[in-house]
Amino acid sequence: MKKALFVLLAALLLPASLLHAQGKTDIYILGRDKGSVSSLQAGGVTLVDARATTKKLGGSVELYAAAKQIKVAFPGMYAILSAPLAEAVINAQTIKLPAEIIASGSKIFVPVQFFMLPQVEKALDRQITFENGALVVEKNFTLAFTDKEQNAAYDRLRFFQKSGVSFTSEQTNKHTVEAVFPNTVLKRNVSMRLKDDFIRSFTLTQRGKDVLLKVILGKKGQTWRLAQEGSDLVFAAAEKTLPGAAPAVSSDEADTDEAEELDLTPSVSGTDEDLRPLPVIKAEPQPVMTSGAPVIKEKRKIRIMIDPGHGGKDPGATRRGSSQEKTLNLTVSKHLYNYLKKQGFDVKMTRTNDTFVTLAGRSKMANDFQADLFVSVHTNAAKRAAANGFEVYFRSDKATDKEAAEVAAFENEALQYEEAHYSFVDMLLESMAKNEFMNESSKLAGHIRNYVYKEPGIGIAVRQNNAIRQANFYVLRGVKAPAVLVEMGYISSAKDRARLNNKAAQKRMGDGIGKGIVSYLKAEGKIK
Numbered sequence: 001m002k003k004a005l006f007v008l009l010a011a012l013l014l015p016a017s018l019l020h021a022q023g024k025t026d027i028y029i030l031g032r033d034k035g036s037v038s039s040l041q042a043g044g045v046t047l048v049d050a051r052a053t054t055k056k057l058g059g060s061v062e063l064y065a066a067a068k069q070i071k072v073a074f075p076g077m078y079a080i081l082s083a084p085l086a087e088a089v090i091n092a093q094t095i096k097l098p099a100e101i102i103a104s105g106s107k108i109f110v111p112v113q114f115f116m117l118p119q120v121e122k123a124l125d126r127q128i129t130f131e132n133g134a135l136v137v138e139k140n141f142t143l144a145f146t147d148k149e150q151n152a153a154y155d156r157l158r159f160f161q162k163s164g165v166s167f168t169s170e171q172t173n174k175h176t177v178e179a180v181f182p183n184t185v186l187k188r189n190v191s192m193r194l195k196d197d198f199i200r201s202f203t204l205t206q207r208g209k210d211v212l213l214k215v216i217l218g219k220k221g222q223t224w225r226l227a228q229e230g231s232d233l234v235f236a237a238a239e240k241t242l243p244g245a246a247p248a249v250s251s252d253e254a255d256t257d258e259a260e261e262l263d264l265t266p267s268v269s270g271t272d273e274d275l276r277p278l279p280v281i282k283a284e285p286q287p288v289m290t291s292g293a294p295v296i297k298e299k300r301k302i303r304i305m306i307d308p309g310h311g312g313k314d315p316g317a318t319r320r321g322s323s324q325e326k327t328l329n330l331t332v333s334k335h336l337y338n339y340l341k342k343q344g345f346d347v348k349m350t351r352t353n354d355t356f357v358t359l360a361g362r363s364k365m366a367n368d369f370q371a372d373l374f375v376s377v378h379t380n381a382a383k384r385a386a387a388n389g390f391e392v393y394f395r396s397d398k399a400t401d402k403e404a405a406e407v408a409a410f411e412n413e414a415l416q417y418e419e420a421h422y423s424f425v426d427m428l429l430e431s432m433a434k435n436e437f438m439n440e441s442s443k444l445a446g447h448i449r450n451y452v453y454k455e456p457g458i459g460i461a462v463r464q465n466n467a468i469r470q471a472n473f474y475v476l477r478g479v480k481a482p483a484v485l486v487e488m489g490y491i492s493s494a495k496d497r498a499r500l501n502n503k504a505a506q507k508r509m510g511d512g513i514g515k516g517i518v519s520y521l522k523a524e525g526k527i528k
């Protein structure tokens with residue numbers, strides 16, 4: 001009985017990862033074996049452990065296991081990957097991935113195609129491919145052999161080329177075609193024997209700054225062509241007619257001299273003795289890279305809800321010699337309101353004077369207004385006097401680090417003034433709708449961070465690495481729109497406090513947040 005129960009429990013507790021075939025993916029960097037990372041197979045797509053893979057590629061990560069999210073950073077770029085979305089947010093832009101990101105235990109598995117995106121390749125100045133189950137990182141090549149195709153009518157060799165490499169080609173004798181690609185970097189030398197009637201063999205080699213392609217035609221290889229086909233370069237050989245429209249070169253003399261070329265027996269050594277067969281390298285399907293969410297053409301004006309934190313009997317954070325948090329929040333919110341009004345948006349505030357508004361009431365006002373965006377304005381505080389800087393938060397199920405949890409707890413102290421409360425069902429329904437806006441909110445947070453950083457005269461630190469955080473803020477939970485909570489600075493820091501109380505800096509802060517909102521709306525195609 002006990003044992004049966006245990007087995008039942010064990011079955012119920014099976015991690016989701018066991019539903020997918022598990023394995024290892026090897027990583028090769030510039031020809032060196034860098035070991036392997038955990039991987040999963042799901043729907044024909046290989047997913048790799050995002051944290052381990054990023055580290056092997058030399059990037060840095062912040063893993064938010066509880067939120068099923070990971071932030072990946074390489075030089076000049078960062079990406080937010082959230083399970084179970086089939087997309088990556090790279091530098092605040094959404095890029096589609098070929099499969100959903102999977103969270104399993106403390107690991108986040110991301111489609112391997114993420115690491116092959118042009119943004120990652122550019123950041124690392126490397127070319128990254130997935131070949132025979134391995135992630136291969138190489139120098140930035142411009143030409144590579146990808147595939148061969150052999151059938152009864154013709155043989156074809158397919159080459160990857162970057163940004164349209166130029167070449168010259170000629171038939172140097174009855175059986176040999178040579179092509180030269182000037183100033184081209186070859187991925188790797190290839191030497192392959194096809195032993196076929198159209199193409200017997202070929203070599204592709206780097207010769208200084210040039211790449212040389214040498215094709216030995218077979219006895220039926222009387223017509224050949226080297227031409228662009230789609231984004232690839234294709235060498236094709238046939239007896240008479242070639243598939244495709246480009247003009248072909250005919251080697252009509254080929255059948256008049258059979259002595260040299262009829263040597264088709266593999267065991268016989270000939271001029272191509274040095275041609276070693278290489279494993280066929282399959283071209284991996286290109287990742288889908290359509291950008292972003294569909295453009296929403298707004299017929300009505302964009303509605304923005306500004307939420308000055310605290311108010312009335314709830315002063316928020318306070319420090320002697322400073323305005324109270326509720327006053328600082330309201331002052332900057334008014335600057336933000338004026339900025340956005342001037343830009344032509346439909347703007348409302350949850351309070352315009354020193355009154356108390358419940359947290360649920362703030363969400364309700366935003367939803368009744370059918371707000372497209374919600375921005376809550378707050379001032380931070382910490383026991384540690386050295387803590388300082390501007391931060392933007394967006395919601396998630398769980399606070400993502402210890403400090404974020406502290407801030408969330410601090411802001412939620414306002415709950416003691418709360419008269420209404422969400423029912424369990426309300427909370428459950430809201431949390432189900434969460435992910436829909438989490439990515440949008442994270443993008444909005446990125447734009448606000450960038451523009452507050454750019455705005456001169458604020459004098460509060462904006463740290464690129466940790467200015468964006470997530471926490472379980474009650475005030476953000478019920479809002480049915482992208483929502484962020486801005487912590488303008490720390491009232492507990494003498495330096496920040498001086499700036500927070502400075503009139504010019506207050507206006508700059510309002511303008512900076514406003515510019516970030518406008519930038520986000522433009523980037524999302526919601527305004528022109």
Ligand SMILES: [Zn+2]
Pocket residue numbers: 309310316317325378379411
């Ligand atoms: Zn606050």
